[in-house]
Amino acid sequence: MTVGDAPIEDEARQIEGIGESIEMATETRSEIRSVQDILRAACFAGEEHASERRKGAAQEPYINHLLEVAGLVANALTEPDTDLVIAAFLHDIIENTRVSKDDLLHKFGPDVAELVAEVTDDRSLPQAERKRRQIVHASHLSVRAQTIKLADKISNLRGILNSPPADWGLPRKREYFAFANKVVDGFTAPNPFLKAEFDTTQRKFENLTGLASQGKNEVPRTQGES
Numbered sequence: 489m490t491v492g493d494a495p496i497e498d499e500a501r502q503i504e505g506i507g508e509s510i511e512m513a514t515e516t517r518s519e520i521r522s523v524q525d526i527l528r529a530a531c532f533a534g535e536e537h538a539s540e541r542r543k544g545a546a547q548e549p550y551i552n553h554l555l556e557v558a559g560l561v562a563n564a565l566t567e568p569d570t571d572l573v574i575a576a577f578l579h580d581i582i583e584n585t586r587v588s589k590d591d592l593l594h595k596f597g598p599d600v601a602e603l604v605a606e607v608t609d610d611r612s613l614p615q616a617e618r619k620r621r622q623i624v625h626a627s628h629l630s631v632r633a634q635t636i637k638l639a640d641k642i643s644n645l646r647g648i649l650n651s652p653p654a655d656w657g658l659p660r661k662r663e664y665f666a667f668a669n670k671v672v673d674g675f676t677a678p679n680p681f682l683k684a685e686f687d688t689t690q691r692k693f694e695n696l697t698g699l700a701s702q703g704k705n706e707v708p709r710t711q712g713e714s
Contacts, residue, residue: 522570529574529596530558536585544651553643554580560639564681569632571596575603576636582608606633607640619667626674634675638682641668645689649696658697665693 533554540550558576565572574596581587582604592601606629609618629637645668648661672678672686 522568525570525596526558526573526577529577529600530555532595533577533581536581536587540584542647542651543653544647545654546651548651550580550584553647554578556643556646557636557639560642560682560685561635564635564639564679571599571603572632572635575600575607575632576639578604579607579636579640583611603630603633603636606630607636623667623670623674626671627676629675631677634677635679635682638672638675638678638686641672642682642686642689644668645686645693649689649693661693662697665690 534551537550537554541547542550542553554577557579558573561576562573578592578596578600581592582589589601589605592604609622611618613621626634626637645665648656648664652661668686669690672683678686
């Protein structure tokens with residue numbers, strides 16, 4: 489390299505440095521926008537579901553369920569997917585409120601609207617038919633929709649374990665766990681992290697119900713019996 493080449497090389501380094509700075513600034517703005525969009529979805533979900541409570545005996549605010557599902561989805565990600573976390577927050581909004589798919593399209597874009605619609609049940613149908621369709625359609629869900637649905641099922645199962653509806657006896661609980669298992673068994677590509685958590689939750693229920701059944705069938709001991 490001659491002496492005369494130095495300014496050219498310095499200029500090239502400066503241009504490269506400017507390019508890297510612009511790229512870093514763009515990534516930072518994108519990350520900030522992602523956080524803002526997720527919080528906007530969380531606030532929107534909280535407002536629309538404000539009057540709802542979970543079915544469990546504790547009557548928790550429904551937003552607790554949405555936070556849990558979104559948290560499960562976020563923790564299961566191996567790469568950023570802002571729209572998937574947003575859709576997790578909003579997964580029940582068409583089904584449970586007056587918000588429509590078109591509303592979501594205008595507020596959060598087509599990707600979120602399609603994801604939420606994909607995991608939405610038709611509330612005009614009887615519950616038994618809605619459950620049947622969930623099982624039948626499980627294998628047709630997109631991989632991302634399967635992730636939301638799996639997180640939703642985990643949250644529901646945890647709710648039954650920790651605070652079941654007051655009128656749910658053991659047979660009703662077993663029925664829901666069996667139903668959830670049929671839905672998840674139909675997934676073609678369940679998220680590994682969430683599937684492991686789902687299986688763990690199923691085992692907890694099996695262990696508890698096994699102990700409950702054992703206690704129910706146990707013959708009362710007479711005094712002095714070992």
